[in-house]
Each structure stands twice: as structure tokens, then as C-alpha cells.
Amino acid sequence: MTGFQTLFYKEVLRFWKVATQTVTAPIMTAMLYLLIFGHVLQDRVQVYPGVQYTGFLVPGLVMMSVLQNAFANSSSSLIQSKISGNLVFVLLTPLSHWEVFGGYVLAAVVRGLVVGAGVFLVTAWFGHLSFAAPWWIAIFALLGAAILGTMGLLAGIWAEKFDQLAAFQNFLIVPLTFLAGVFYSIHSLPPFWQTVSHFNPFFYMIDGFRYGFFGQSDIDPVISLVIVAVFFIVLVTLVLRLLKSGYKLRSGTY
């Protein structure tokens, strides 16, 4: 195995060894959301013609799980290694900043997709889903997971203690996912909040992903893809620069 493959393998093994916490628990949480919101809103809300609320909710929950778990993987792994000091074993090796980036982000994508697939398997029974454009499903799931994996790396690099990482997660990642149209279509919002939602990059990920199922969305999926891709490129450039400079990672003694 090359250095990059080893880091990727190690990162996957790390979450897989504690799969109850990293895979099963988020699937359970998503299922609870579906049971509660589905039960309360099933007969009261119809977002798209011909699509029941539970059916609308399933792709949103799947994508929310993909995003949150991709973020959790890279951010918690990096901050744990930083605080316990074992990051030194990676920093002492010839791994380049590209390889470190690739290893962490790819493993985050795997965790996001594994949890997403799990959520889909247990929730799909409740909604009548179609697969209008499966390629869009795959593209948005992959890009979304990669973006959140990269954001997790960014948070892990920046945070110096668990408290700061929790702030990043609770005050940025959670509101951005919850307010991105997981539980509603933004067309149901007042005009002001619709405008605000258009500044949330997570909204385009979830909307594009949902298009893959229903062939209907709030925004043209091509536009969503362009916005999401540009956001990804900006993030990758930033994180690679930080990794290359050694910002907060190569700035002390071990």
C-alpha cells in the first residue's frame, strides 16, 4: 500500500471499529426523525404534486446523514489525534499535504455514504420513492460528502480543543443542514427566508440530491451542481494551503 492508501485504510478502520457509534446510531436518529415528522405532517403537507410528505422527507434525511457524518468523521479523527498527540505519527512520515487531504476526506466520504445508504435502507420503506435521475443522486451525494469531509478537516485543523470543534459543529454545520430544506421546500418559506436560504450552500446539495429522486426541485440541478462544485473548489484550495503551510499542525513541539 502507498502512504495515502494506508492513511485512507486507517481512517476507515478507525470508524468501522466503533460502528455502533459512528454508523448505527446516526441511522437510528434519522429513523426517529422520519417516524416523528412523518407521523405529524404526512397528511398536512404536500411539497410537490404527487409526492407525499414522507417520500419528500426520506431523501432529505439521507442527505443530511451523509453530510453530518462526513463532517463528523474527519473533524473528530483529526482533533482526537491532535489532542492525544498521536497525529505525530502521520506528521513524521513522507505523506504530502495532498495525501493527508485525500486520506482524511475519502474516508469521510465513505462514512457519509455508508451511513446514508443505511438511512436509505431503513427509511425507504416508508415513502414511495422513485429514481427519476439516479446520476444526480450519486453526484450530489459524493460532492456533498466530500465538501463536508473537507469542512471537517478545516474544523479539525482550526480547533484546539473539543469545545471549539463542538461550537463549529453546533453553530455552523447543524443549522446549515437543518435550514437547507431537509424537512421542507424553501418555497413554503416567506420571501425573506427564501432569499437567505439561497446563500446556504447546503441547500443546493440537498435540493440537487432530491431532484435525483423526484425529477422536481426548487432550483435547476445544473445550477445547483455549479454552485456546489465552486464551493468545493474554494474549500479544497483553502484546506490544501493550510495543510501545506503546516498551519496549527506543524507549529509546536510534539
Added chain:
Amino acid sequence: MLALQINHVAKRYQSLQALGGVSLSIEEGEFFGLLGPNGAGKTTLISIVAGLNRADAGSVAIHGHDVVSDYRAARARLGVVPQELVFDPFFSVRETLRMQSGYFGLKNNDRWIDEVMDNLDLSSKADTNMRALSGGMKRRVLVAQALVHRPPVVVLDEPTAGVDVELRRTLWKFIGRLNREGHTIVLTTHYLEEAQALCNRIAMLKLGKIVALDSTDALIKRISGSQLVLCLKQGGLPDSLRALVTHSEELFSGRKYTLRVNDCNDVEPILSLLRRSGAVIDDMQLQQADLEDVFVQIMGVAQ
């Protein structure tokens, strides 16, 4: 070829000058000691060599490869045993070593991994999770991780701090073997007798500057002569001997004097002077100067 070349390396943390232009060349195959009190800059220097920190000025090369511009080649040739007892709680000893080996791009390295584990008495713990190991065993794994890619240059940062006798012996036996096979060893330690026994050359660091750099033998010879320790239970030291006293202290019964002498030929005249003055000797020792005396003297002068 030089195993390690350090050129005018300087590092500052806010108002603290951690390293003030350190230059050092270490030849291939040396067993080199880097000594100094806490806060002298040893770990900062090692961190810069290992790429864990960047120097404000100066450069470092490992086997001719710059640690910044050619870091891949430099790090492939370096193994570092960190001072802190760090480990990844998710994995067993074997998994830890396989992964460390993989980071260096080595495939099918199990034979060497087994040999390293065997030499460090780790084989029985190969499948034990890192969390379940004692402190001493974790320290062994740290050493094994640093050696897993057979680096030609090995840096050990206080590897025996708080370590039992058995591990110390196992460690020095294995490190000694690697040194004989051509590996360059750089050691920092607070145990000066260890440095004296193992290192062929020593640099002493104080407040970020090298204050002594010489072969271990030459350093010890800097303190010429020996020390005569006398405990007198009756009478005092004659005035003619007062000039030789380096230290004196009150004992429960009598007084203890430490006198500077050149060799054992100086002892008899001192004893005869004492006899004539009526002093009665309770105890007497002739001590050779060692690295600790040199260290204390150099650190004192460099204040």
C-alpha cells in the same frame, strides 16, 4: 556523507528565543548525544529536524536532503522516538506498526516488523490493543514505530525517562546493534551516565545555543584531575590545604571537605599534612571526574 547537517537554525516563540543560531554536523554512524537542561531547546531542535516545526532561519538536511524543500526524502531517512507517551487507542500493536510502515509506502514489511517486536520484547503483545499496554510497553511500541522503515538516522528524545532497568537494557542493546550496523543515533537524555557510556560525541545546549561540542572523552578530560573527599571527625583542615577546597559541609560528627587533586600522587602529601595537624580521618574517597561534573561546570560557566 553527513547524516545530519544543521546550519544556523534559529527559532523564536513570541518573546522567547528557543534556538539562537545552532549549527551542528553529525557524521554517518555516529552515536551523538544532545544534552542540556530543561528548556535548552533540544526538543525544539529535534522538532525542526523532524519537520514538526519550521525554523525561522537556517536549514537542516538529513543525508543531504533539506527537511523543507525535499521533505519526502528527508523524512524517509529519519526515525523519531517522541518524548511524550503517545499512542492511537483504536489499534493493536501489530496494526499500529503495519500502519506506520504503510505511511512510508512499505509493503510486505511483516518480517522486519516481527524482528523489531522480537528485539524489543513486544512479540507477546502483538495483538494487544494499545490502550491495554503498560507505560513501559507503550514506550517500546514508540521505539518500534520509529524503526519500522529502517531509517538510517534515528533520533531518540529522552527514551529512558521513567523507564525500568529491563527496558533500558533491552533498548540500548538493540539501539547499539543498529549503531554497529551503520545507523546514526542521536540521543537526548537527562541521564548523563547513559550519555557517557553510549555517545561518542556530545553537544551541550543551553538557552538555545551550543555551549560545548566535542568527543565524550575530550569533554571529560576538560575537567583535569579528580576529587578527594575527606570526612574529618576531629581537628580541622590545615591552612595550606584551604586553597584546594571546592566544597565543604558540616556533618553530624565532624566536617566533610572536597579537594581538587591531579591524581593519586597528590593524596599522600595531603594525608601527611593532616597527620601533622592532628586531624583524624573518618572516611576518604578519591573520585574520577565524569560527564556530570563537566555538565555542571559548563552549564555554570555559561550562565
